[in-house]
Amino acid sequence: MTLDKKDREILEILQDNSRLKPEQIAVMLGLEIREIEKRIKALEEDKIIVKYHTLINWENAGEEVVSALIEVKVAPQRGAGFDKVAERIYRFPEVKSVYLMSGRYDLSVLIEGKTMKEVALFVSTKLATIEDVHSTATHFVLKKYKQEGIILEDGEKDRRLVISP
Amino acid sequence: MINWHEKLSPMVKKVPWSGIRKYFDLVSEMKGVVSLGVGEPDFVTPWHIREACIYSLEKGYTMYTSNWGLLELREEIARYLYNTYKVIYEPRNEVLITVGVSEGMDLALRAVTAPGDEVLVPEPCYVSYAPCTSMAGGVPVSIPASAENDFRVTAAQIEEKITPRTKALILSYPNNPTGAVISREELMEIAKVVKKHDLIVISDEIYHNLTYEGKHTCFASLPAMRSRTILLNGFSKAYAMTGWRLGYACGHPDVIGHMTKIHQYTMLCAPVTAQMAALEALQNGTEEMAKMVAEYDRRRKLVLKGFCEIGLECFEPKGAFYAFPSIKNTGMTSEEFAEKLLLEAKVAVVPGNVFGANGEGHIRCSYAASVADLTEAIERMGIFLQKYTGEQNKAAAASG
Numbered sequence: 001m002t003l004d005k006k007d008r009e010i011l012e013i014l015q016d017n018s019r020l021k022p023e024q025i026a027v028m029l030g031l032e033i034r035e036i037e038k039r040i041k042a043l044e045e046d047k048i049i050v051k052y053h054t055l056i057n058w059e060n061a062g063e064e065v066v067s068a069l070i071e072v073k074v075a076p077q078r079g080a081g082f083d084k085v086a087e088r089i090y091r092f093p094e095v096k097s098v099y100l101m102s103g104r105y106d107l108s109v110l111i112e113g114k115t116m117k118e119v120a121l122f123v124s125t126k127l128a129t130i131e132d133v134h135s136t137a138t139h140f141v142l143k144k145y146k147q148e149g150i151i152l153e154d155g156e157k158d159r160r161l162v163i164s165p
Numbered sequence: 166m167i168n169w170h171e172k173l174s175p176m177v178k179k180v181p182w183s184g185i186r187k188y189f190d191l192v193s194e195m196k197g198v199v200s201l202g203v204g205e206p207d208f209v210t211p212w213h214i215r216e217a218c219i220y221s222l223e224k225g226y227t228m229y230t231s232n233w234g235l236l237e238l239r240e241e242i243a244r245y246l247y248n249t250y251k252v253i254y255e256p257r258n259e260v261l262i263t264v265g266v267s268e269g270m271d272l273a274l275r276a277v278t279a280p281g282d283e284v285l286v287p288e289p290c291y292v293s294y295a296p297c298t299s300m301a302g303g304v305p306v307s308i309p310a311s312a313e314n315d316f317r318v319t320a321a322q323i324e325e326k327i328t329p330r331t332k333a334l335i336l337s338y339p340n341n342p343t344g345a346v347i348s349r350e351e352l353m354e355i356a357k358v359v360k361k362h363d364l365i366v367i368s369d370e371i372y373h374n375l376t377y378e379g380k381h382t383c384f385a386s387l388p389a390m391r392s393r394t395i396l397l398n399g400f401s402k403a404y405a406m407t408g409w410r411l412g413y414a415c416g417h418p419d420v421i422g423h424m425t426k427i428h429q430y431t432m433l434c435a436p437v438t439a440q441m442a443a444l445e446a447l448q449n450g451t452e453e454m455a456k457m458v459a460e461y462d463r464r465r466k467l468v469l470k471g472f473c474e475i476g477l478e479c480f481e482p483k484g485a486f487y488a489f490p491s492i493k494n495t496g497m498t499s500e501e502f503a504e505k506l507l508l509e510a511k512v513a514v515v516p517g518n519v520f521g522a523n524g525e526g527h528i529r530c531s532y533a534a535s536v537a538d539l540t541e542a543i544e545r546m547g548i549f550l551q552k553y554t555g556e557q558n559k560a561a562a563a564s565g
Contacts, residue, residue, distance in 0.1 A: 160207070
């Protein structure tokens with residue numbers, strides 16, 4: 001599928017706020033509602049729109065969430081490269097993201113758990129024991145400042161006067 | 166005890182407070198208000214501009230600049246105006262950096278107005294034009310741009326008001342508060358009248374980048390108009406830099422020179438930090454600006470449709486970030502409507518009469534607000550309108 005300008009605009013709008021209704025997007029872009037629905041459906045079917053999710057700051061809810069970035073060095077396999085071992089890793093629900101990296105290590109794995117112990121145990125028993133995984137280095141996240149383009153603490157408030165000429 | 170009332174200048178005492186003040190006092194005591202009353206972008210200045218300013222401070226840019234402003238910035242402005250409108254200004258003596266368009270307007274009016282000179286002010290318009298004319302010793306002459314003509318002033322309306330004392334005409338398109346834009350053809354007609362009667366034009370084009378349909382025409386770019394136009398512009402709206410207070414005035418060296426003289430004695434120069442930021446805005450700010458403009462355009466369409474659905478009659482604004490719907494079918498004055506809407510529905514708008522007598526019957530709604538806030542405001546306004554237009558209809562039915 002090749003995107004046109006309107007597709008791109010739809011994607012930009014939804015990326016910023018996926019709760020906007022097709023009616024609203026239709027008005028914003030000067031297109032028919034049907035047209036918007038059709039385009040969104042096509043974008044979904046082509047897996048360009050993958051999922052509508054919500055960015056939640058669990059810490060503000062008082063929930064303890066421990067996350068860690070694991071640098072993983074692996075041995076690539078003939079024929080499958082890194083894909084097979086990456087799959088072995090991303091199948092675990094504890095694993096939130098897996099990226100193949102250039103540089104010192106191969107896979108960057110983000111893991112979330114309830115406690116530090118839980119995460120550490122997962123790494124040592126599940127991750128490090130996978131065949132072809134040579135080594136792991138675990139870095140715990142101490143504080144999240146910005147995530148997915150959103151500044152989490154002290155978001156910029158509206159400091160404008162309520163009425164001005 | 167000193168009696169200030171006796172001591173104050175009668176002319177200054179006569180100048181009225183801006184009608185916005187009253188609502189400001191009222192609204193500042195309320196909670197949960199959704200405001201469509203704000204005359205500035207809801208974006209903060211893009212980070213690369215703020216960062217450039219911080220860097221300039223670190224490097225020690227804390228001194229006066231030339232009265233005219235930094236030459237590098239004036240050169241950049243001249244280049245920008247040439248690239249955008251093919252109008253040529255010499256950065257050395259035809260471009261003056263001002264403290265916002267507000268100062269530029271004041272300087273222009275003071276530089277050209279002799280006591281008793283008349284200045285034509287198409288209304289509705291920004292709140293400062295008439296008071297600044299009066300304070301410069303001139304006489305503001307209002308030209309009501311009619312709602313029927315989508316708040317565009319016509320050449321014929323202008324010509325009607327011309328007397329031997331008429332010195333200047335103020336133009337401001339895209340317009341605050343109406344969102345009206347004006348076509349090149351209409352401006353050409355106005356230019357004919359201007360030339361015929363040997364007038365000066367002071368053109369406030371601060372919203373020029375926020376033109377959503379068609380292309381903005383810079384008045385100075387029209388044939389023979391460059392030499393008699395004082396072009397005022399700035400960084401506030403397009404780059405979301407209102408609080409920086411930075412604008413510029415361009416025109417014939419004779420008038421810009423005399424404006425600079427006033428500026429030299431009253432302001433000395435525009436703040437250097439803001440000038441450094443403006444330089445960054447012009448050099449690297451186009452992409453971020455385009456994003457903001459695209460966003461305003463989407464909200465514009467959303468608001469227009471929303472107003473239409475709740476029965477608020479509104480002509481299509483094609484510039485700035487305001488809609489100027491009519492509230493005449495409620496039977497209320499603009500002020501009554503704005504006050505009731507604020508107290509009962511907790512939506513802040515600005516009554517249209519604040520911007521000139523013929524703004525009566527309208528309210529100014531700014532869509533420089535988030536989609537969530539706009540949606541909420543429209544919903545509240547819909548409920549409010551149902552109550553009051555419903556009563557109107559009942560009264561009409563009863564009397565009919």
